[in-house]
Amino acid sequence: MTQSIWRMPRWFHQMGSPKWFYDFGGVLQPWFAVAAFVLLTWGAVWGLAFAPADYQQGNSFRIMYVHVPSAILSQSIFLGMAVAGAIGLIWKMKVAFMVARSCIAIGATFTAIALLTGAIWGKPTWGAYWVWDARLTSTLVLFFLYAGVMALNQAISDRQIAGKATAILAIVGTINIPIIKYSVEWWNTLHQSSSFTLTEKPSMPADMYLPLLLTVLGSYCLFVLVVLMRTRAQILQTQSGASWLMQHRDITGA
Amino acid sequence: MYFESLEALWNMAGHGSYVWSSYGLFVALLGINIWHARSQNLKALKQAKAFVRRNP
Amino acid sequence: MIRFMLAIIRRDLLLVARQPAEMINPLVFFVLVIALFPLGISPEASLLSQTAAGVIWVAAMLATLLSLELLFKLDHDDGSLEQLLLAPYPSWSLVLAKVFVHWLVSGLPLILISPLIATMLFLPSHAVPALMLSLLIGTPTLSLLGAIGAALVTGVRGGGMLLTLLILPLYVPVIIFGASSVAAAAQGMPIDGYMALLAAMFVFALMITPWAAGSALKL
Numbered sequence: 001m002t003q004s005i006w007r008m009p010r011w012f013h014q015m016g017s018p019k020w021f022y023d024f025g026g027v028l029q030p031w032f033a034v035a036a037f038v039l040l041t042w043g044a045v046w047g048l049a050f051a052p053a054d055y056q057q058g059n060s061f062r063i064m065y066v067h068v069p070s071a072i073l074s075q076s077i078f079l080g081m082a083v084a085g086a087i088g089l090i091w092k093m094k095v096a097f098m099v100a101r102s103c104i105a106i107g108a109t110f111t112a113i114a115l116l117t118g119a120i121w122g123k124p125t126w127g128a129y130w131v132w133d134a135r136l137t138s139t140l141v142l143f144f145l146y147a148g149v150m151a152l153n154q155a156i157s158d159r160q161i162a163g164k165a166t167a168i169l170a171i172v173g174t175i176n177i178p179i180i181k182y183s184v185e186w187w188n189t190l191h192q193s194s195s196f197t198l199t200e201k202p203s204m205p206a207d208m209y210l211p212l213l214l215t216v217l218g219s220y221c222l223f224v225l226v227v228l229m230r231t232r233a234q235i236l237q238t239q240s241g242a243s244w245l246m247q248h249r250d251i252t253g254a
Numbered sequence: 255m256y257f258e259s260l261e262a263l264w265n266m267a268g269h270g271s272y273v274w275s276s277y278g279l280f281v282a283l284l285g286i287n288i289w290h291a292r293s294q295n296l297k298a299l300k301q302a303k304a305f306v307r308r309n310p
Numbered sequence: 311m312i313r314f315m316l317a318i319i320r321r322d323l324l325l326v327a328r329q330p331a332e333m334i335n336p337l338v339f340f341v342l343v344i345a346l347f348p349l350g351i352s353p354e355a356s357l358l359s360q361t362a363a364g365v366i367w368v369a370a371m372l373a374t375l376l377s378l379e380l381l382f383k384l385d386h387d388d389g390s391l392e393q394l395l396l397a398p399y400p401s402w403s404l405v406l407a408k409v410f411v412h413w414l415v416s417g418l419p420l421i422l423i424s425p426l427i428a429t430m431l432f433l434p435s436h437a438v439p440a441l442m443l444s445l446l447i448g449t450p451t452l453s454l455l456g457a458i459g460a461a462l463v464t465g466v467r468g469g470g471m472l473l474t475l476l477i478l479p480l481y482v483p484v485i486i487f488g489a490s491s492v493a494a495a496a497q498g499m500p501i502d503g504y505m506a507l508l509a510a511m512f513v514f515a516l517m518i519t520p521w522a523a524g525s526a527l528k529l
């Protein structure tokens with residue numbers, strides 16, 4: 001019986017069972033794949049070809065439809081990674097550590113996309129590829145946080161210890177993120193003269209805003225898909241001796 | 255469609271290179287991620303099958 | 311438990327006394343890095359005094375990072391860390407004691423030598439008290455946050471570089487407010503807000519570090 005401070009419902013502990021996660025995750029996977037593809041394609045096509053151009057920025061504002069989801073996901077994933085790590089530490093759930101580990105690469109990717117598309121967007125808007133504005137700078141710091149978690153995960157050879165260590169780092173990082181964001185924003189107001197931020201969201205007409213909603217949702221679905229895939233892969237890797245796996249139809253081909 | 259022609263869609267009044275490179279990055283980087291996750295999965299499946307073959 | 315912590319402090323200080331290089335190195339590094347800036351950029355007083363606050367703070371941070379790796383490494387290598395963790399006292403007390411010694415050995419000398427450094431970079435003399443105060447509050451924060459990283463990479467090969475990568479994002483707020491406070495003082499503006507924020511960060515670090523580093527050490 002796992003030790004815990006709070007009594008958690010049965011489904012919570014059930015999710016921690018590798019077999020349950022593998023099977024249920026396998027069922028969910030194709031749905032999230034379809035959802036991600038449909039939502040992203042629909043949102044992208046709408047945003048690229050059908051939404052009206054912004055009167056200030058012209059057509060380059062369409063970058064928003066990939067930049068904003070990436071920025072949102074980059075932060076949510078780090079938080080999710082820390083939550084999964086915390087669950088793993090508190091309830092000693094192996095699957096939770098696996099989920100946390102699955103988040104690292106996809107989170108870092110979204111952060112990189114946010115940074116790069118932010119820079120590309122900056123060129124026609126501000127005339128420069130990089131400006132030390134608050135959002136871009138704190139995204140850069142977030143990228144370094146991801147890099148740290150990734151490096152720590154790879155440096156420790158024992159998978160159990162690696163899982164716990166990265167969980168601690170992710171938790172410490174997450175607690176620090178608001179502080180970092182606040183300090184960078186403050187630093188920015190001190191030094192920056194322009195008040196325009198890239199991702200400021202003025203009230204947008206629906207046909208500008210809805211594609212964004214689609215791409216954000218689609219990105220979340222894609223994230224869930226990747227986490228399901230990677231976690232199931234880790235389950236396969238680490239549970240090789242388990243009887244449920246050895247008799248599983250994926251292995252026996254039955 | 256907001257644009258009059260496919261060519262206008264590509265050009266986007268001069269901003270085409272920025273917009274398309276951004277979308278391209280989005281698709282490419284995420285595509286790599288999914289592909290990598292998939293290959294990791296297949297490799298793990300193969301190894302598990304091999305393990306089962308060795309230890310019936 | 312206080313006696314446990316005092317014993318650790320005494321022991322670590324003794325170890326440092328036997329190898330004074332451990333104490334001198336960060337200091338020399340600090341001064342060297344500071345000296346490199348005029349060499350690399352320009353010896354012009356007006357330029358240097360503008361950037362002095364930031365340069366001093368970044369150099370202080372680098373010097374702290376340099377000595378952090380050894381915080382737990384030596385004890386880990388000869389097995390005494392495991393023994394200390396087995397003691398019937400909470401691991402956070404061990405962490406606090408060691409961090410305190412680390413600060414005494416690396417942070418305090420920086421604070422004491424900072425007026426000299428300020429002169430080298432043409433920082434206006436009325437900003438020096440702010441510099442010392444910001445370093446006084448800031449360097450313990452750096453030591454504390456750094457301890458988390460040091461604990462996580464104990465026993466990992468290539469830990470030094472990894473340690474830097476892990477901690478630098480956490481240092482960003484401290485650097486921002488530390489350097490800004492000194493820059494504000496140089497311009498004659500009030501620094502209370504900055505100091506309050508720095509103090510808040512110190513307290514925050516004091517709260518999370520012992521838990522995080524203690525758990526990491528036990529891995």
